[in-house]
Amino acid sequence: MRAQTQLLSLPNLDALISSSLIGKSTSDTSHGVTVMPFVPTIRSGGFADIGPRRFMEDEHIMIDDLAMHMGSLFRCPNPSAFYGVFDGHGGPEAAAYVRKNVMRIFFNDAGFPESCDLDELFLRGVKKCISRAFLLADLALADECTISSSSGTTALTAFVLGRLLLVANAGDCRAVLCRKGEAIEMSEDHRPTTASEKRRVEEMGGYVEDGYLNGILSVSRALGDWDMKLPNGTASTLIAEPEVRQIILTEDDEFLIIGCDGIWDVMSSQQAVRVVRRGLRRHGDPQQSAKELVREALNLNTFDNLTVVVVCFSSTPDLQQGQRFKCSLSSEALTTLQNMLDANHDH
Template structure:
C-alpha cells in the first residue's frame, strides 16, 4: 500500500454556505419548524435551536489509500480511495484476486459505500464473501443460475446476521450500498445493491453497466409505497437517497412483507456476462465517482490513461482527482480490474502526453505574463479561468481540462517562483 501526495483544494465560501443553509432548511422542514431563529433573534423560552453538524469539511482530506495486486490467471487490479469533502470516511472494500482451493481461478472484488456511519459498511466488507461461499452454490462447475442464487442468498443472509448483531450491539442506524463482482474462468457476475456502479469496457467501448437503485425509479418507487413509505425530494420519506442497501433497518419494519418487499430491499440485482478475449477492464466505484462522470467518459478516460501509465494505482488516483475537480463532494472509491486484453503502454501515446504537458506549461506561462502586464498579481483561479476558455488540443478523452489540473497547478507555481522579486546583494541581512 502507499499514500499518494497531498494537495490543497478549498471549497468556495459560497458553496459551503449554500450547503449549510440547505441542510438547515430541509431539516427544519421535516421537523415542522421555520428554519430556526432569524439572524439577531434568540430562541424563545424553553426552545433550543438544534445545531446539526455539517457532513462536509472546509477543506477536503486528500490522502489516498491505494492497493494493488494480481491473480495468476492474468488479472491485475488496483484500488484508490479518498475521504474528500466528507466529514468522515464511510467507504470500505474487499479485494480477493484468488479465492483459493478449487476456486483458485475465481476472484471477488467489492466496494461498500456506507451512509449514516461506517459500521455497516465495515461489517459487510468482512462478512459478505463468506456468506456467499457458505451457500454452497459456487463450485468448479460454474453454473450461472446456481452462482446467481448463491450471490443473492449471501446478501440476504448477511443482512439477516447484520440485523442480529445490530440489535445486540445497539447500532441499528446506518447502512451500505454494495457493488461487487465475482469473476470465474467463463463468466463475470455482477451484484448491485444500491447506487454504486460497475462498468465493463470491451474493445474500447462500454459493454455493460449496472443500474442504480434510486427511490424514484418506477419499480423501486412502487415497492416503497407498497411498504408504506413515500418518495419526496427523490428520497425515501424525504431522507434516504437509495432504495436498496444492507442495513437501514428502520426502513425494513413493514409487517407481513418479505425482506425483498421492504422500503429498502437487501436483495441485489445479479447479472451475468460471458467473458471475452476483447474484455479490457472493469470498474467498481461508489457514487462519488458516478455523480460527476458518465460510463462512456470514464471508459474513454481509463482507456487513454492505460496507454501512458504503467501503475494502475496512478490511474485510480487520476480518476479520483478528476472527480474531485469536477465537483464530487462525496467519499471517492474505485477498483480497477484489468484483463489480459487491456491497453498497454504506447510510445506514441507517451509522446502525445509529453507534447500536451509542454503545451499546457507554455499556455500557463503565456497567461501569467499577460496578467502581469496588466498590473495584476495572477492568482491560480485567474489563470485557470483563462485557460478553461482556451482551446487545448489533445486533452484526454473523457477527462478534459480537469484531468490535467495537477499539471496546470505545477506550471502555475513554477511561474510564481520565476516571477519572484529578487533581493539585491547585501539587503535583507542584519
Template sequence: MKYISNNCRLYYIISPQKIGMGIYLSSPKTEKFSEDDENNKLRYGLSSMQGWRATMEDAHAAHPDLDASTSFFGVYDGHGGKVVAKFCAKYLHQQVLKSEAYSAGDIGTSVEKAFFRMDEMMRGQRGWRELAALGDKINKFTGMLEGLIWSPKGGDGNNQVDDWAFEEGPHSDFSGPTSGCTACVAIVRNNQLVVANAGDSRCVISRKGQAYNLSRDHKPDLEAEKERILKAGGFIHAGRINGSLNLARAIGDMEFKQNKYLPADKQIVTANPDVNHVELCDDDDFIVLACDGIWDCMSSQQLVDFIHEQLKKESKLSVVCERVLDRCLAPSTIGGEGCDNMTMILVQFKKPIRSCSFADEQSSQTISANTESSREEKRI
C-alpha cells in the same frame, strides 16, 4: 432553516456557516489508500480517498484468489455511518463462499443470498457486538462505552460454526443498524463475470473502448422501485424515501425493513441485488467498480475514456485510480459534486480470455440498444 444532504440522508442545519463544521471539512483529506495485486488471470489496482467529507464511510474488498478459480471485488458506500460498509467488506465475500449454491457452481444465487445474509447477521447480540467493534469508540446504538467490552472473535473463517443467531447478551433483541450501505460486487471465474448490485455504486465494463453498465443505479424514482416502496407503505418526497433516503436498495437501513408481513425483497428498502451474468472475451479491456462519488462527476463512458488515456502512459493500476480521484475532487464545496468519499477498483484482464464469437457481436448490439439508465448509459 436549510436542507443539507449528508451522502444519502437529508438533515436540517441551522445555518450555512455550519457546513464546514459538520458535513464538510474546511479542506479535503487527499491522502489515499491504494493497493495493487494480480494472479495469472487478472490484475487490479484500487484507491480510496476521504475527500471533503467529515468522515470516511466507503469500504472495499479485493480478493483476487477467493478460491483457486475465482476472484472477488466489492465496493460499499456507507450512509449514516461507516459500520455497515465495513461489515460488508469483512463478511460478504465469506458468505458467498459458505453458500451451498456456490459449492454447486451457482455464483449468482450465492451472491444474492449473501446480500440478504448481511441484514440477518447484523441483528441480535453478535451483530450488535461486531458493528460496535467496527465502529467508533462510543457505540452509536446506545451512546455508551459498554460495547467495547465485547472483543471481536478472531478469524471468522469458513470452517467456523455459523452461530450468529444464537449468541446471548444484553442486545439479543437488537433489530439491526439504522445506517446502511450500497453494495456492488464483481466475481470472476474463468471467462464468467457475475455482477451484483444494490444501490447506486456501479460496475462498468470497457468492451473495445465502449462503456457498458453492468449494474443499475437503484433510485426511488425508478418505476419498479417506486411500486415496491408504495406497496410496502413508504412514500417518496423530493426523490427520497420517506423524505430521508435517496436509495431504493441497500444493506442495513433496518428502519425501512420492519414490515413483518412482507418478505425481505418486498420491504420499503431491500438488500435484494440485481445480478448480471456476462461472458468475457478478448474484446473486454477492464471493469471498474466505483462508489457514486466517482459517478457523480463522470459518466461511464467518460471514465472509460479517461482510463484508456491514462493506461497509455501508466502501467500501475492504482496510480490510474488515484488520478481519477484527483480528477473528480472538487476545488471547493460550493457545488456539491466532487465532495463525496471516493473509492474505485480497476480490474484488467490478462489476454487471451477466449476469442470473441459472432454471438458476442450480437450481444454487443443488444447492449447498445438497451438504454434504460436515466443518463442513457449503455447496459449489458
C-alpha cells in the same frame, strides 16, 4: 445514450458452454485447427479518498486469485477473482461489518457451490448464493448489537469465474465494463427516482419525496437501515435483494470499473472509462488509474467519499496507439526531416 449490457440468459448457457465460450478449446473441423478461446489475465488496483466529508464510510475488497485465497476448501474455474465496494451511510459501522465478514457470508453461510464445472447448474447455484449472501448480510446487521439500526450500506460485488463476469448490486454503486473503449453498464443505480424502483416502492405503500425514499434515504436498496425496514420476513420498501447481471468476457473487454457514487455523481460511465483507459495506455497500472479517476472526481467537485477498483483482463496494457505514433514516419520522411534540421543548424 447508455450502452446496453449484453446479458447472458441462463437457458443459453449450455449452448455457450458447448460452443467453448467458457475457457475450453474448440476444433475447426474444416481446417483441423484447435482454437483456444480468450482467457482473462486478472490484475487490479484500488484507491479510496475521504473527499470533502468529515468521515470515511466506504469500504472495498480486492482478491485477484480467489482459489489461492480460499485454499483447498474452494474449487473454482481458472481464473477466479472477487471484488466488492460498500458505501456506508448513517455511520461507517455497517460497511465495515460487511467488509470484515464478506468472505464468511458468501463462501460459508450462503453455501457457495463446491463444483468447479461451469455448467448451468453451477451458475444457477452461484447466482442463488450471491442473492442469499446479500440477504444474510442484511439480517446479520439487524442482529449485531454494536451496529446502530440507522446505519446501512450499499453493496456491489463482482465475480470473475473463467470467462464469466457476474455483478451483483444493491444501491447506487456502479460497475462499468470497458469493451473496445465503450462503456457497458453492468449494474443499475437503485435510486428512488429510477422508474422501476419508484414503481416498486409505491406498490409497497411507500413514497418518494424530493428524490428520497419515504423522504429519508437517497437509495431504494441497501443492507442494514433496520429503522426503515419492517420485522424480519415482512416486505419493506427498502430492500437488500441485489440485481445480478452476467456477461461472457471476450478479447475486446479491457477492464472493469467498480466505484461508489462519489464518482458517478460527477461523471458519466463513458467519462470514467476514458479517464481509466487513457491512464492504462500511458502507464499500465490499474491502481494508478483508480487514483487518477478519484482525482478527476475531486476536480469536478464531488461532495462524497470516493472509492474505485479497476480490474484489468489482460497482463499488459494496450500500447498500440503509442506504437502507431512512434512508427508513423517513413524512413524517407525521417531523412527529409533530418536534412531540414541540419540546414537550420548551418544557418
